[in-house]
Amino acid sequence: MKFNKISIYFSLLISTMMFFSPANADFNDGWVAFTNEDFKTASREWKPLAEKGDAKSQTNLGILYFNGKGVLKDYKKAIFWLKKAAEQGVDGLILVCAGAGGHAGTLSPFALVREVREFFDGTIILSGSISSGSAVASSLALGADLAYLGTRFIATEEANADQGYKDMLIDSVADDIVYSSLFTGVHGNYLKGSVVNAGLDPNDLPEADKSSMNFGSGGNTDAKAWKDIWGSGQGIGSIKDSPSVQTLVDQLTSEFKEAVEDLNQKSTY
Numbered sequence: 564m565k566f567n568k569i570s571i572y573f574s575l576l577i578s579t580m581m582f583f584s585p586a587n588a589d590f591n592d593g594w595v596a597f598t599n600e601d602f603k604t605a606s607r608e609w610k611p612l613a614e615k616g617d618a619k620s621q622t623n624l625g626i627l628y629f630n631g632k633g634v635l636k637d638y639k640k641a642i643f644w645l646k647k648a649a650e651q652g653v654d655g656l657i658l659v660c661a662g663a664g665g666h667a668g669t670l671s672p673f674a675l676v677r678e679v680r681e682f683f684d685g686t687i688i689l690s691g692s693i694s695s696g697s698a699v700a701s702s703l704a705l706g707a708d709l710a711y712l713g714t715r716f717i718a719t720e721e722a723n724a725d726q727g728y729k730d731m732l733i734d735s736v737a738d739d740i741v742y743s744s745l746f747t748g749v750h751g752n753y754l755k756g757s758v759v760n761a762g763l764d765p766n767d768l769p770e771a772d773k774s775s776m777n778f779g780s781g782g783n784t785d786a787k788a789w790k791d792i793w794g795s796g797q798g799i800g801s802i803k804d805s806p807s808v809q810t811l812v813d814q815l816t817s818e819f820k821e822a823v824e825d826l827n828q829k830s831t832y
């Protein structure tokens with residue numbers, strides 16, 4: 564399966580990875596403004612290009628609308644521009660839904676997959692809180708083609724993460740996740756325990772300064788996102804151990820098969 568450069572991430576999530584970087588001079592003006600966090604200028608540069616049909620500008624403008632950066636937050640306009648870009652030959656879309664680790668969206672996968680399916684028949688990859696074989700099977704039942712797991716693989720032998728981070732993933736459940744914009748300026752999901760360890764109250768975090776957006780690490784606190792404040796999706800209740808990746812994949816495979824069998828049986832009701 565081939566994915567071209569246009570791989571749009573629908574969600575409130577934004578990261579530098581998701582935006583298209585420069586390819587031509589005009590587009591580059593918007594990109595320079597964007598990297599300087601001058602989102603107004605970025606949107607002004609990209610809008611005429613988007614209107615002329617430039618897929619990268621359409622994508623980036625759509626994401627700005629999703630996040631209300633440089634423009635008023637407008638979900639309909641975001642979908643409008645992302646659809647325009649998708650119509651130009653996107654092979655696949657990654658839908659980062661509510662409960663995903665890192666900079667997550669807030670939309671339910673039940674809502675988003677169906678909505679996207681209405682206008683897109685390419686490959687849909689679903690992500691957010693998927694940590695078990697049954698969740699992978701559920702993603703396919705929902706209409707996605709593939710599932711994308713992030714957090715689950717942090718608790719593996721091979722992952723180059725702090726042992727404390729892995730232990731906290733094993734010991735925590737969905738309610739131990741806080742959704743906050745404090746650490747990078749963009750909302751993301753984090754382990755409350757790591758927030759407590761940084762001397763903060765996860766149940767009383769201020770909103771980030773709207774003008775500050777730093778995907779790498781926050782300028783809002785001394786504690787640094789990713790290093791001290793540990794990102795995690797909500798699908799951690801099923802994480803009970805930190806096995807090798809091979810063992811985990813085998814386990815996911817057998818859970819997946821079991822879930823499909825279960826669903827087959829239930830479908831005869």
Ligand SMILES: Cc1cc2nc3c(=O)[nH]c(=O)nc-3n(C[C@H](O)[C@H](O)[C@H](O)COP(=O)(O)O)c2cc1C
Nearest residue numbers: 578663664665690691692693712713714794795796
């Ligand atoms: C600690 C952490 C850091 C992440 N950083 C990025 C990132 O820099 N760019 C990105 O596009 N997604 C990032 N993600 C999101 C993942 O790509 C993926 O969408 C997400 O982990 C899926 O949800 P799950 O963690 O609930 O499985 C990150 C996720 C985690 C847990």
